Amino acid sequence: MTVSVATLGFPRIGPRRELKFTLEKFWAGKITQTELEDAAAGLRTAAWARQKALGADWLPSNDFSLYDHVLDTSMMLGAIPARYDVESAEDAGLETYFAMARGTTGGSRCRHAHGSVTAGEMTKWFDTNYHFIVPEIEPGARLQLGRPKPLEEYREARAQGFETRPVLLGPITWLSLAKGHGVDPFDLLDEVLGHYVTLLGLLEHAGAEWVQIDEPILVTDLTEQQRRALTRAYAKLGRAGPKVMLTTYFGGLGENLSLAASLPAAGLHIDLLRAPEQLDAVLKAVPKDRLLSLGVVDGRNIWRADLASLLDRLDSLAAQRDLVLAPSCSLLHVPVDLELEGKLDDELKQWLAFAVQKIEELDLLRRALNEGRDSVADGLAVAACASEARKTAARIHDRAVGERIAALTPGMRERSAGHAERISAQAEVLDLPAFPTTTIGSFPQTTAVRKARAEHNRGVLDTASYGAFLREETERAIRWQEEVGLDMLVHGEFERNDMVQYFGEKLSGFAFTVNGWVQSYGSRCVRPPILYGDVSRPEPMTVDWWRYAQGLTEKPVKGMLTGPVTILNWSFVRDDQPREASCRQIALAIRDEVLDLEAAGCKAIQIDEAALREGLPLRQRDWQHYLDWAVDCFRLAAAGVGNATQIHTHMCYSEFNDILPSIGAMDTDVISIETARSQMELLEAFAAYRYPSAIGPGVYDIHSARVPGENEMVELMRQAQKHLRPEQLWVNPDCGLKTRGWDEVRPAIAAMVLAARTLRAETQVEA
Structure with missing residues (x-):
């Protein structure tokens, strides 16, 4: 043998x-x-x-x-949707391949012969953080x-x-x-x-x-x-x-x-x-x-x-x-x-x-x-x-973390009032128009931003100069958001390398690589943190940057956090204890940050759980156990705030239809989701479930170089209103804008703001 x-x-x-x-x-x-x-x-x-x-x-x-290997298979089999205008599979080359992957615009390098074309839908490969292009038949x-x-x-x-x-x-x-x-x-x-x-x-x-x-x-x-x-x-x-x-x-x-x-x-x-x-x-x-x-x-x-x-x-x-x-x-x-x-x-x-x-x-x-x-x-x-x-190894275990976990009570997972009462309190504080506009959090990580970060990491750019650069980028983003007319602003996250790595670097129990890259999709690579030990938060992680941004504007600025389940699922996690135990430790650390943001005056806090669905076991019999502890961890992170503090979450590129009761159990005030590539398909399930909270269905596919116009976004939101009440709807992109360029972001967001204004006018006419 x-x-x-x-x-x-x-x-x-x-x-x-x-x-x-x-x-x-x-x-x-x-x-x-x-x-x-x-x-x-x-x-x-x-x-x-x-x-x-x-x-x-x-x-x-x-x-x-x-x-993407799934896209490769679709191309090989000739499963090419009609919008790509290919007569036969043998004629389909790289132009068509990248059009299916990324979409095109009239001015892009891989532009399609017939102009602007949307990309294929993208979702997660089983329960991994790898994204594939969904075959269309x-x-x-x-x-x-x-x-x-x-x-x-x-x-x-x-x-x-x-x-x-x-x-x-x-x-x-x-x-x-x-x-x-x-x-x-x-x-x-x-x-x-x-x-x-x-x-x-x-x-x-x-x-x-x-x-x-x-x-x-x-x-x-x-x-x-x-x-x-x-x-x-x-x-x-x-x-x-x-x-x-x-x-x-x-x-x-x-x-x-x-x-x-x-x-x-x-x-x-x-x-x-x-x-x-x-x-x-x-x-x-x-x-x-x-x-x-x-x-x-x-x-x-x-x-x-x-x-x-x-x-x-x-x-x-x-x-x-x-x-x-x-x-x-x-x-x-x-x-x-x-x-x-x-x-x-x-x-x-x-x-x-x-x-x-x-x-x-x-x-x-x-x-x-x-x-x-x-x-x-x-x-x-x-x-x-x-x-x-x-x-x-002594570095793996922290007695203080264990004591905090042992002291948890059921009340720490509960908001102090129901959804209807919270809506009223938040409306009074935030004073937002119908179809409020916002973005998911990040703005373009330009060459200048990446260069400054790299120079600071190498010691070429001192901390004071790097901080001054980041403040300039943040102020520029705030001013542009005011000018374009967004209703709820973000600070842009220029100081953040990655939505998980940034937090992991500020938490105990994590380590980081220099070249530990893995593919997420296409050319997008991530460096998952290594979660090797007990997790705690030594000091506030985001409060100073939020305070600086909010001091530049009268409009509300969201506090931006990554949720415990996403930090867990996008890390290389220790295998010497159950994943849920590690997740609960992260949740307590994020809870500390949420409460510090609220104490600093933040009225809207987004806790992204982009990877909640991704962690769902492949066998349905195992779903409920995972969903129970995942939702429990989110609520532990979010539920300590008062009624007037609006809790947002964001999820992207996943099927939610079969887990909507658990999404509802998260008890958020606003959820933003990907719906641009799927043409608002998800909203039918949210409507059937009678989802009570506000929803921001993405009207702008940020994973494509294509820039949508106002009319396209208005039409998507009209489709959304077939399923949800106008007062439930926010208008936003389907994900963060970190990977796009300002030349794409500026016209797309301007069109999005105009689309929201058109929707408000239509709603007033109907009323």
């Missing part, structure tokens, strides 16, 4: 975000398409070479993407096999001496993620399967022995339609070409195990990090002649594996059957290389493993199982020492 090592996917962005910077140069017109493609090819080659050098036996190809759609990217990248690797296992997004997962406009995506099952069969035949002819087909939908609650589709699909795909490694991740197979085991695939990958308990059942269900791939190191978090425990579990199994050891999922979700971190202290650094180190861990495990533990005794000793050091 032999043990081998596979990687299911490697980070695309490059060790130092090379892909991000190359894409942005291309979009700005500074490099050609050839230069973009050459840079992308260089990143792919470097990734294959590095994984092979680290000891991976199975290298992935087609795990690279210029924007329109009535009468006929799919065509377009550019066979998996084949091209397999051939590219082979020409360089790398034998790879092409990675394909599974057809049933793709169809399950697709949105049909008046049509059921599964009506196209036979067409989709026909194209997959053709592709698999091409791959086999090119020399591919195996393909990896990712079907994470198998770890969710399947409908009968999905079950039938899976059976039908793999009856064809399992015999259409190369051997199939059916790959599941993000959870356990559960009641879908018998189905997965029955599918005629030559191999099966399971996630033993999210569902370690499933191994025994899988071993019983999966025949020994089927290659079993075990996800034994965490593809979604950055802690070192407990190698000794893993070996104890795997020893007897490795003697009975061939095994592949792999990360639990693609390494897309972790940073590239821990060795690029020069500022992490040695104690903390020894506890961590990024993508490179995870492959090294897998190589150690393989060698120990194939050659005996003595062959890697030194490596195992280092791992054991690090594991023990983490268990006994």
